[in-house]
Structure formats: C-alpha cells, structure tokens
Amino acid sequence: MIQAETERLLLSKITLKEASFFVELMNTPSFLKYVGDRYIKSQKDAREHIKNRFLKSYNTYGFGYYKLTLREQPNIPIGVVGILKREVMEHPDVGFALLPQYEKQGYGYEASVEMLKWAKEKFKIRRILAITDPDNGKSIKLLEKLGLTFEKRINPFDEDKELLLFAKDL
Structure with missing residues (x-):
C-alpha cells in the first residue's frame, strides 16, 4: 500500500514479499562496504530480517523503512528510505539505500526530504539523527x-x- 508519493517516487511499507529485493540490496558492494554484512544471503534470511526489523518497527513506533519504487515502474523496488529508532541512540535516525543503478539520480534526496517531512509532521519527531561511515562521501x-x-x-x-553522527532539529 502506497504511503506517500513524491514527484518521481512511491513510498510503501515493506512486506515479506520484498525478500528477494532485500537479498539483492543488502549484498550490493556499497551496502556491504558502508553499512556492513547483515548476512542476508537467502529469501529466508531476508524474511526474518524484515519481520524482526521493519515490521517490528512499524508496530512499535509507527514508522520504519519504506520501499521506493518509480512512479512509472511501481512494481520494481529501487531502494529504501526511512526512520529507525535504535535503542543505542537517543533520537530516531534517517537512513537510505539504493540499488547501484539508481544512485546519483537524486532519488535518495527526493525520498529523504519526504521522510524528514513525515518525521516532523506525521510522527512529531523534533530531532533527527543520521549515522554514516566516515568513508561514505556520497x-x-x-x-x-x-x-x-x-x-x-x-x-x-x-x-x-x-x-559519524549527523543531526538536525526539525
């Protein structure tokens, strides 16, 4: 079910049906290098990760990560964007990941702008964090x-x- 739309993107809640997409996304060279190996090597691994991370976040906090698709290709996931509340961090953080062929086209920015708007307006988050690898210039x-x-x-x-910890008051 579509949660939001931007000029070029559709944002939808992640479901167990996206397991094969997550196997692909979480094993891209940039994901492995900058985020780390989450040991998602099969659809079974991906379904467990989706259940224990994304679905749990929706149920616990009302927000989480969302699947990105292009408006003209609504059945093909290109990445994720979202807000995650980690126990080890005081405030929620924003994050994003795209398949390599969709990087450098402004999709991460477009989707993240929508996420920050949601954080402030829909989820009443007043401060947002982000963490990243110091070598991840993009x-x-x-x-x-x-x-x-x-x-x-x-x-x-x-x-x-x-x-590196980044922050913004919303």
Whole structure:
C-alpha cells in the first residue's frame, strides 16, 4: 500500500514479499562496504530480517523503512528510505539505500526530504539523527544537502570502526 508519493517516487511499507529485493540490496558492494554484512544471503534470511526489523518497527513506533519504487515502474523496488529508532541512540535516525543503478539520480534526496517531512509532521519527531561511515562521501554529501550537520564521531554498536553522527532539529 502506497504511503506517500513524491514527484518521481512511491513510498510503501515493506512486506515479506520484498525478500528477494532485500537479498539483492543488502549484498550490493556499497551496502556491504558502508553499512556492513547483515548476512542476508537467502529469501529466508531476508524474511526474518524484515519481520524482526521493519515490521517490528512499524508496530512499535509507527514508522520504519519504506520501499521506493518509480512512479512509472511501481512494481520494481529501487531502494529504501526511512526512520529507525535504535535503542543505542537517543533520537530516531534517517537512513537510505539504493540499488547501484539508481544512485546519483537524486532519488535518495527526493525520498529523504519526504521522510524528514513525515518525521516532523506525521510522527512529531523534533530531532533527527543520521549515522554514516566516515568513508561514505556520497552519504555525507546527501546528509549535508538535507540540512543535517556533523556533530561527533561515535561507536554506537561497539564495533571496530567509529561512525559519524549527523543531526538536525526539525
């Protein structure tokens, strides 16, 4: 079911039907490099991830990640955008990921603008965060274009690598 529309995109809640798409998305070179290996190697893995992460978030917080499709191809997922409330972070954070063939076309920005609007108007979120790998220049550039500013380096997941924390008051 379509939750929102932008000039070129449709945003819909993620369902278990998107399992094969998530196997593809979460194993792209940039996802593995900048987000990390989530060990989603089969449709079964993807369905478990969708249930335990995305569907749980909708039920717990009313928001989560949303599937992106092009208006002219509404049955072909191209990426995700969303808001996630992580236990290790004080405020919700915005995130996005696109299949490589849809990067550098403004879809991430267009979808994220809609997400920030939702965060403020629909979900009454007053401060939004974002975390990214320090080497992910494309993500950093997009976060800055969205008006988020760098605050500090953090290690929220007790991993070997620190992440950059960006924030914006809505």
